[in-house]
Amino acid sequence: MNKVRHIIGGSDGWLRIKLEPGGEIVSVPEYLQVAVDGSSAGRDHFMVLEGVQKGKPASVTAGNLTPGPVPLRKAARLVFEKSKGVLLCGERKLHAITAPHNEIPDGSHPIQIPDFPHQGGRGYMTDSKYAKSWFFLGNGDAVGGLLGRDRYLHTGMISAGCVTVDPPDWTAVYEYLIRCRSNDGRTVGTLIVRK
Known part of the structure; x- marks a missing residue:
C-alpha cells in the first residue's frame, strides 16, 4: 500500500528529484505530497500527487521524504x-x-x-x-x-x-x-x- 509522505526541501525550499523512467532531473518544492511505492538501491520511489509534476512517477535519494504525513493548513x-x-x-x-x-x-x-x-x-x-x-x-x-x-x-x-x-x-x-x-x-x- 502506498504511504503518503512529503518532500523535505533543501535550504532554499527545493529538492531535485528524478522523473522515471526517463531520468529527467527536476526541482520540486518542500511539503509537496507524494505516494511512496517502495525503496531500492538507496532511493525512494513514489508518485507525485500535486503540483506541476502531478501524476508522474519519480525517485529521490532515501532520507529526503518526511517519515509520515505533515499536517497542512486549509487554503x-x-x-x-x-x-x-x-x-x-x-x-x-x-x-x-x-x-x-x-x-x-x-x-x-x-x-x-x-x-x-x-x-x-x-x-x-x-x-x-x-x-x-x-x-x-x-x-x-x-x-x-x-x-x-x-x-x-x-x-x-x-x-x-x-x-x-x-x-x-x-x-x-x-x-x-x-x-x-x-x-x-x-x-x-x-x-x-x-x-
Missing part, C-alpha cells in the same frame, strides 16, 4: 489592494506592488504551488532564502517566456505585472503559503485583487 485567502500597495496575508499587512502599465486584473486568482526555482529571485536571496520560490497566479500551467503575460506572487523591487512583495517580507509570505492547500492538487489558496 489561504490573501487580499491585494493595488491602490494602497498592501498585501493582506493572514494577520499581516505587507507592502506589495504591481506594474501600473500592466497591473494584475481585479478579481480572484488561484495561487498555485511553486512550479520551479525562478532565477529572477537570485538577487534577493540575502533577504529571503526562498526568493526563487514564486507562486503562479492562474489556472493551468504558466506559459513562460512572455514578459508580463504570466502573473506570479513573488519577491522583488520591480514588477512587470505580477504581485511583487518587498524582499524582507517574503519569508513570512512563503512560510505561510507553502503549507496551505486547497485540496485540488494544484493550489495553496486564492488571491483577491482589488483597486
